[in-house]
Amino acid sequence: MASSQRYLRYVVVAVACLLVVFFFTSSSRLPAGSSNILSGHGFASPSKSDTTAKGDAAIDMGTSPVMSGLPPATIPGPRMNATFVTLARNSDVWEIARSIRQVEDRFNRKFNYDWVFLNDAEFDDTFKKVTSALTSGNTKYGKIPKEHWSFPEWIDTDKAAKVREDMKEKKIIYGDSISYRHMCRYESGFFFRHPLMLDYEWYWRVEPSVELFCDIDYDAFKFMADNGKKYSFVLSLYEYVETIPTLWDSVKGFIKANPQHIAKDNSMKFLSDDGGNTYNHCHFWSNFEIGNLNWLRSQPYIDFFNHLDKDGGFFYERWGDAPVHSIAAGLMLPKEEIHFFNDIAYYHVPFTHCPTGEQYRLDHKCHCNPKDNFDWQGYSCTARYYELNGMQKPEGYDHEA
Ligand SMILES: Nc1nc2c(ncn2[C@@H]2O[C@H](COP(=O)(O)OP(=O)(O)OP(=O)(O)O)[C@@H](O)[C@H]2O)c(=O)[nH]1
């Protein structure tokens, strides 16, 4: 019995020795990164076979990070007094997370601008945790004051309810929604006056589930400031007529009462085909905007918003903030102050702006299909914008899409 126990002990010791030998020999076959982790460094050293050298950067086969030859993590130079701004509900968290990730990857990781989030309810911890982890700048979370997200006292709420019923029957998108109307009115007249926004001069609006398809290597805010721009767009189209039947009447009332607010060299030709008598429904799509907050806070814009608001179309119809901002910019800014960002490749369901020009797309690592570009299609107003501004359409516009 004793000798068989001794024999068993020999067998156990032999198996243990074999396991130790196997462990050390097999660890040398692990991928480079894993062996570094085992050796306590945590930096993957690239192996020749799976690395494409960028520029002249020498490949260091050691375990420390390569310090030379890589671009800086952020671009040096002055920053503008600017912020991203997003209106969202807590339930939008994962859709806005996708948008933030794209904006950060394509632009903001180099510039680290702040991000202001606004909501008609309190933001919850998940929303704050997820969004602040994704952003490179500071994040701020604001609650919208009740008086900016409710029916003003001059609105007949029974009449507004009747309109919603009618629009529901006609199957007009968001036609029966009260919150959508508050949202459009808020984006038209209040977001730029929220206390958190008062710290800034420039904004870039970002909505849930949007995409950016190309690298943006320069500071778009600084571009706006340096070139005297106040408002910008990437997509333009015709508004759904049923949502704004009397908007242009209200605008004409404003023009008549405030001729001093109308810019001399304006973009009326973008908005109207008959010198201002009727609206052609063209507007810049406001789910993307880079703009100047001081302009929105200026007396001409506030007078414009107040005039429209008094006429009640945010509730008696379903006026969107896109035509409201666009008409304001088109009439009250000289046309040179509106900018088309051909180089910002963008998607918001269902339209894509994919920059015309193959070399640009290659140089900026774009991943949009030029065939999806909406700019030169019949329902886009961008060709009108080019015409009005005497701009040549970019090379390739007639065969890329
Ligand atoms: N806090 C809050 N945000 C809202 C509400 N409704 C819409 N929003 C936000 O307002 C912006 C515009 O709303 P969307 O629902 O995207 O409207 P849209 O772009 O016309 O329509 P979609 O095609 O659905 O995107 C988005 O940033 C939304 O997250 C709301 O009731 N409360």
Ligand SMILES: [Mg+2]
């Ligand atoms: Mg949207």
